[in-house]
Amino acid sequence: MAMELLTESSGVLQSAESRRFAFHGVGGTLFGIQIVNLFLSIVTLGIFSFWGRVKVRKYMMSQTEFEGDRFAYHGNGQELLIGWLKALVFVGVPLLILTFLSAGALAYLAVLAFMPIAVVSARRYRLSRSSWRNIRFSFRGRVWDFALLSVKGWFLSAVTFGIAYPVWQNWRQSYLVSHSHFGNQKFDYDGRGSELIWNFLLHLLLTIPALGINWFWYWARLQRYYWNHTRFGAARFSSQVSGGGLFGLMFVNLLLLLVTLGLAWSWVQVRNARYYLEHLTLDGALDVAAIMQDAQTASATGEALSGFFDLDFDLG
Amino acid sequence: MQLEWRGHYLDGKSAQRRGAVVQLQASGLRITLDDGALLDWPYAEIKQTQGAYAGEQVRLERGGEFAEALLIQDSDFLATLHRVAPNRAERFHNPADRPARLRATIVAGVVSIVALIALYLYGVPALATAVTPFVPVAWEEKLGAMVMDQMVQPEKQCNDPVLRKTIDEIVAKLTATVPNSPYKFRVYLVNDPTVNALAAPGGYIVIFRGLLEATRRPEELAGVLAHELQHVLKRHSTKLILQHVSTGVLMSAFFGDVSGLASFGLEAAQTLALLRYSRGHESEADAAGLKMLNAAGIDGSGIISFFEILQAKSGGEPGFLKYVSSHPDTQDRIARLKSLADQTEQAAARPLRYDWANVKKICAARSTR
Numbered sequence: 001m002a003m004e005l006l007t008e009s010s011g012v013l014q015s016a017e018s019r020r021f022a023f024h025g026v027g028g029t030l031f032g033i034q035i036v037n038l039f040l041s042i043v044t045l046g047i048f049s050f051w052g053r054v055k056v057r058k059y060m061m062s063q064t065e066f067e068g069d070r071f072a073y074h075g076n077g078q079e080l081l082i083g084w085l086k087a088l089v090f091v092g093v094p095l096l097i098l099t100f101l102s103a104g105a106l107a108y109l110a111v112l113a114f115m116p117i118a119v120v121s122a123r124r125y126r127l128s129r130s131s132w133r134n135i136r137f138s139f140r141g142r143v144w145d146f147a148l149l150s151v152k153g154w155f156l157s158a159v160t161f162g163i164a165y166p167v168w169q170n171w172r173q174s175y176l177v178s179h180s181h182f183g184n185q186k187f188d189y190d191g192r193g194s195e196l197i198w199n200f201l202l203h204l205l206l207t208i209p210a211l212g213i214n215w216f217w218y219w220a221r222l223q224r225y226y227w228n229h230t231r232f233g234a235a236r237f238s239s240q241v242s243g244g245g246l247f248g249l250m251f252v253n254l255l256l257l258l259v260t261l262g263l264a265w266s267w268v269q270v271r272n273a274r275y276y277l278e279h280l281t282l283d284g285a286l287d288v289a290a291i292m293q294d295a296q297t298a299s300a301t302g303e304a305l306s307g308f309f310d311l312d313f314d315l316g
Numbered sequence: 317m318q319l320e321w322r323g324h325y326l327d328g329k330s331a332q333r334r335g336a337v338v339q340l341q342a343s344g345l346r347i348t349l350d351d352g353a354l355l356d357w358p359y360a361e362i363k364q365t366q367g368a369y370a371g372e373q374v375r376l377e378r379g380g381e382f383a384e385a386l387l388i389q390d391s392d393f394l395a396t397l398h399r400v401a402p403n404r405a406e407r408f409h410n411p412a413d414r415p416a417r418l419r420a421t422i423v424a425g426v427v428s429i430v431a432l433i434a435l436y437l438y439g440v441p442a443l444a445t446a447v448t449p450f451v452p453v454a455w456e457e458k459l460g461a462m463v464m465d466q467m468v469q470p471e472k473q474c475n476d477p478v479l480r481k482t483i484d485e486i487v488a489k490l491t492a493t494v495p496n497s498p499y500k501f502r503v504y505l506v507n508d509p510t511v512n513a514l515a516a517p518g519g520y521i522v523i524f525r526g527l528l529e530a531t532r533r534p535e536e537l538a539g540v541l542a543h544e545l546q547h548v549l550k551r552h553s554t555k556l557i558l559q560h561v562s563t564g565v566l567m568s569a570f571f572g573d574v575s576g577l578a579s580f581g582l583e584a585a586q587t588l589a590l591l592r593y594s595r596g597h598e599s600e601a602d603a604a605g606l607k608m609l610n611a612a613g614i615d616g617s618g619i620i621s622f623f624e625i626l627q628a629k630s631g632g633e634p635g636f637l638k639y640v641s642s643h644p645d646t647q648d649r650i651a652r653l654k655s656l657a658d659q660t661e662q663a664a665a666r667p668l669r670y671d672w673a674n675v676k677k678i679c680a681a682r683s684t685r
């Protein structure tokens with residue numbers, strides 16, 4: 001399928017270039033970072049963990065390579081701490097109170113309402129703090145639009161008894177991708193999602209006889225579908241993630257974690273990033289010189305004013 | 317000494333990268349771009365954002381929010397920088413420090429693991445013990461109600477009036493000995509074959525059908541009830557939940573996963589059945605339970621004979637299960653209870669008069685219908 005798309009999209013272009021992603025991270029180094037983070041978090045009663053998270057993200061992104069250049073993370077611990085405090089005051093505490101007042105149904109409703117807000121603001125924050133070649137990414141979707149889409153999606157899933165769930169998943173992906181920008185250029189998404197329904201139903205039926213293991217294959221199919229329908233300018237992404245590869249990856253991860261009582265977590269993260277990124281390419285012409293920094297990205301935090309709940313914090 | 321390095325320059329305005337030659341000078345970097353442009357970066361204005369780990373690209377930035385950046389692949393560059401401008405280089409990572417950093421990392425790791433174990437074994441239980449007396453009874457009741465919501469489905473309850481009345485009478489006899497207790501006790505019977513009973517905060521007690529059927533006389537059930545009532549009165553389950561929740565909160569704070577923080581309370585409620593009291597709490601509830609039975613005029617040998625049933629049951633299990641369940645606890649507890657019973661003067665015990673052989677089967681009989 002990837003090949004077919006490649007020839008189709010590259011027909012009008014000069015050449016069918018294929019650009020690979022790579023991950024150079026080392027488990028031992030990540031482990032070192034995380035163990036120092038743990039130490040400093042204990043000493044500071046957890047406050048350092050925000051700065052620690054920044055260190056981990058900086059490392060993971062700086063080890064991700066595309067076209068000979070690394071990605072970079074520009075967040076800092078202070079803004080993560082402030083974002084978390086805001087979220088705690090405006091969302092965490094009210095939710096806890098609702099739960100404790102035995103208003104369980106109300107709490108669930110609040111969480112449901114909170115989900116689209118969280119998805120959009122987390123993505124907005126994360127992309128605005130990520131760069132490649134010093135050009136920032138950005139997310140320009142709006143909470144309200146995404147919330148409406150979510151309600152539509154939940155409704156569709158409910159009335160079809162879950163059968164149309166992949167369609168909603170695809171809407172969601174489409175919204176998130178097509179409102180993402182790199183510099184002044186936009187990502188595009190052209191998946192329709194209806195092709196996924198049969199696959200989804202097949203995997204639902206297989207769940208019991210296959211003990212759920214089949215979902216690795218569905219997840220891989222979903223990833224391939226998402227990426228293969230994602231375009232940037234004239235170029236198109238392509239993922240070669242496979243169910244078998246994913247199953248092998250997770251199986252070894254599980255063994256590593258069991259044998260080391262969880263200490264192998266850093267190595268597991270590195271293995272996951274490597275597998276995911278090294279099965280990803282961008283095919284087709286890419287006019288790098290035409291991509292300019294877009295001043296709009298600077299006001300990412302200012303968007304917090306656009307709505308009371310529109311907090312610029314991060315759940316990742 | 318090599319003073320010129322090849323690298324790449326990014327102007328922060330376009331994604332186009334330009335080749336550059338970087339020259340290390342005493343006061344700053346002189347950058348000659350391949351197209352001939354010349355840039356001077358004083359050391360004091362440069363920020364290093366990457367390249368502190370072996371094999372990582374060195375990234376230097378200069379300017380405000382969308383800074384210019386200089387990328388150099390070779391980390392020998394940093395070592396040379398520290399030789400060329402030792403006074404101005406403290407803002408740059410020094411690869412010569414790496415062995416020392418590695419040693420510090422190992423020390424930090426060992427200290428962290430020891431600290432976490434100490435915190436788990438001593439710190440958190442001490443904290444929970446200190447806080448528990450200050451938890452209002454009303455909060456305990458809320459917490460207990462939440463636990464019951466999670467654990468006891470209404471359709472699995474046995475609500476036979478005869479059984480209900482029997483248990484309520486025994487509980488009333490026992491609670492009459494603690495007239496000043498702030499708790500309103502509620503005993504739930506759950507139609508489940510598990511041989512188990514548990515106490516939730518705020519006066520909630522759950523008896524599983526399996527346990528009811530394992531008893532041979534009402535005094536044995538009274539013994540179990542007295543034991544569970546003591547867990548409530550001594551707030552053992554409240555302390556256990558506090559301990560579990562604070563462990564979760566600490567773990568999430570230390571390991572950086574703060575998003576799941578709010579869910580720990582609910583999760584604790586669900587896992588109460590999996591949590592275990594410490595030996596100290598168990599023997600405290602055993603001893604106080606025995607006293608309670610004496611004060612209520614119920615034969616205290618019931619609890620002892622019930623433990624003997626439990627021990628006999630676990631003795632019959634094969635291999636691995638036997639190893640797990642025939643831990644010395646039960647034997648110790650029986651011995652301790654027996655010596656306690658011998659020491660205390662037993663007030664005249666009035667036997668509980670129930671048709672026990674039938675009463676204990678009511679729950680199972682009703683469920684099969």
